[in-house]
Amino acid sequence: MRMISPIIFTVSLLLSSACHAAVQEFCVADLTAPESPVGYSCKKPETLTVNDFVYSGLGVAGNTSNPLKAAVTLATVPEFPALNGLGISLARVDVAAGGGGAIHTHPRATEIVHVVSGEITAGFISGANKVYYKTLNKGDIIVIPQGLLHFQLNSGRIPAKLYVSFSSASPGLQILDNALFANNLPTELVAATTFLDIAQIKKLKGAFGGIG
Template sequence: MAPKHLSAVLLAVCTVLLALAVPLLAGDPNMLQDFCVADYKSLEGPLRLNGFPCKRPENVTANDFFSDVLAAPGNTGNPVGSAVTTANVEKVPGLNTLGMSMSRVDYAPWGVNPPHTHPRATEIIFMLEGSLDVGFVTTDGYLYGRTVCKGELFVFPRGLVHFQKNNGGAPAVAISAFNSQLPGTQSMSVSLFGASPPVPTDVLARALQIDGGVVEAIKSKFPVKY
């Protein structure tokens, strides 16, 4: 094939490839409306999607963007001594598609928010009252931990196991913010010992290097919810 003819063919191929790429490059990654208030009623039927469908604009009110759910302290009278109150899309419909949510965490003296992960979000925690010992563990097993006092903050990267512990004899309060409307929370202890169907005892015994009877004793403290 002559060089001139070859150049023409290459030019034509490149033109076609660029034309195919234009729709991909021209797409708008941002929202194409001011908001998409969650329409919970639509989920009563067979419709399921990643998030919630939108209410019709004429049915939206200011209350869809309002909540006082974080105003009241949570009940810390439980075995771990902490209570998490969430303000996510399930409680604030106006958060739908906005990629953010918050939580309030109350701690009894020496209370603990046990090791857990948020599979869909990074978390930033801000201390309102008291102080906490906090930390997260990387995928190669390194613990990044320190004390966080009133007015200070700490970041827990998305998906990594982390914890908080009240290090004082007085109650503590923190506010957490997430870059997801529904970050999800997976408790390590509940996932291992309270799953349904249960994780086999021999698997846990070998993984944790403990006796099967100990595993069964721990499982009895985590009643199955399903």
């Protein structure tokens, strides 16, 4: 079998990369226009300033006075239109002692969690139902593969601050408890598919605002 020339191989890689490159360098979203499956239409470049590429919303702590004792401050396209079409987004997560997010998934993005302060226990459940979790401290990061159920809990005694990044400008969010108990899926179907007690399901539907 003949070996491929290193030059030909390198050129092939460059051509492949070029074929997948964006036609435009950026596309700051025009939020006044309708959103399409591929994102928002672009603002006219001549109307843009440096301020369109700067977002300061992550500098303020979120309000953790809620049942989860946690707050998420997003930097996705609706908050930061410059991310439109770039395939990335961020969020700040503040978690009070004893608080944490419910088990959830981001169907369109892989997530990296960076612990800025405090201590958290974070992890995910693989498609083979194996659980990967660990207690993380300041400076640690954990990667959550796309679409997998995962969680972050404050396992320390002081508030925790996290920054998370996503491999999508619109990562999506589905919270497991809401999916089961915050809609009109009939209680009998929830019981048949989860093996939960009907009385418990009705109690949870009442807590999450579901009906049926």
